[in-house]
Amino acid sequence: MARARATALLVDFDGVLRRWDPAVAAGVEREYGLSAGVLGEIAESWGLLQPVLTGRVSHAEWVSSVADALTPSVGDPERARAAVRQWQSYRGEVDPQVLAFLREVRAAGVRVGLGTNASDLLDADLAALGLTDELDVVVNSSAIGVHKPAKEYFQAACLALEAAPDRVLFVDDEDRAISGARVAGLSAYRWTGPADLRYLRAALGC
Structure with missing residues (x-):
C-alpha cells in the first residue's frame, strides 16, 4: 500500500539549505600555519x-x-583564539535553489520545518541569512536537548510540524540521519544536490 502524500517537509540546514565554502577554513589554516583540515577535525x-x-x-x-584544543598546534592561546574567531565569523551561504524550492512548497500549502543539529547561535544565523520568515518551524537539537538521528528528535519535529510521522518527508545529506528518520516512521530522502529537487517536487506534488 502506497504511503499518503506528505503534508509537511523537514529539511536539514547544513549541507542542504546552507552551504559552506571550504576555501574559508583552508585560508585561515594557511594564514595561521595549521595543517589542512585541522579546524574541522577539532571542532567536529x-x-x-x-x-x-x-x-x-x-x-x-x-x-x-x-581554541583550547587548537592551542598546541599554534603554540599560543591568543593566536589560537584569533584563528577560531576568524574561522567562525563566516556563517555560510544559502543555497538559492533550495530556498526557491521551500518557497514553492509553502505556497502549495505544505508546512516546512528546518530540522538541524545546531547550537544556540542558530536563530542569529537564520536572521543573518535572511531565513527567519522562510520557515514554519525550526527544530534545533540544542533547544530540545536531543540530536539527530535519535528517534526522539524526529518525534519532537513531527509534533512541531503538527503532522504524523508518515506524513512528513525528511531531507538530509547524512546517511545516519536518514536512517534515524525512517526508524521514527518518516519518509526520508538522501540529499546529493539541487538535481534532487525534481524528485522532491514530484513527491510533494508541487
Whole structure:
C-alpha cells in the first residue's frame, strides 16, 4: 500500500539549505600555519561537538573549547583564539535553489520545518541569512536537548510540524540521519544536490 502524500517537509540546514565554502577554513589554516583540515577535525570531534548540539554548553563555550584544543598546534592561546574567531565569523551561504524550492512548497500549502543539529547561535544565523520568515518551524537539537538521528528528535519535529510521522518527508545529506528518520516512521530522502529537487517536487506534488 502506497504511503499518503506528505503534508509537511523537514529539511536539514547544513549541507542542504546552507552551504559552506571550504576555501574559508583552508585560508585561515594557511594564514595561521595549521595543517589542512585541522579546524574541522577539532571542532567536529564528538567530545566537543555533542555537548553544544544538545544545549549543555553554549556556542561561545564550544568556540572556546575548540581554541583550547587548537592551542598546541599554534603554540599560543591568543593566536589560537584569533584563528577560531576568524574561522567562525563566516556563517555560510544559502543555497538559492533550495530556498526557491521551500518557497514553492509553502505556497502549495505544505508546512516546512528546518530540522538541524545546531547550537544556540542558530536563530542569529537564520536572521543573518535572511531565513527567519522562510520557515514554519525550526527544530534545533540544542533547544530540545536531543540530536539527530535519535528517534526522539524526529518525534519532537513531527509534533512541531503538527503532522504524523508518515506524513512528513525528511531531507538530509547524512546517511545516519536518514536512517534515524525512517526508524521514527518518516519518509526520508538522501540529499546529493539541487538535481534532487525534481524528485522532491514530484513527491510533494508541487
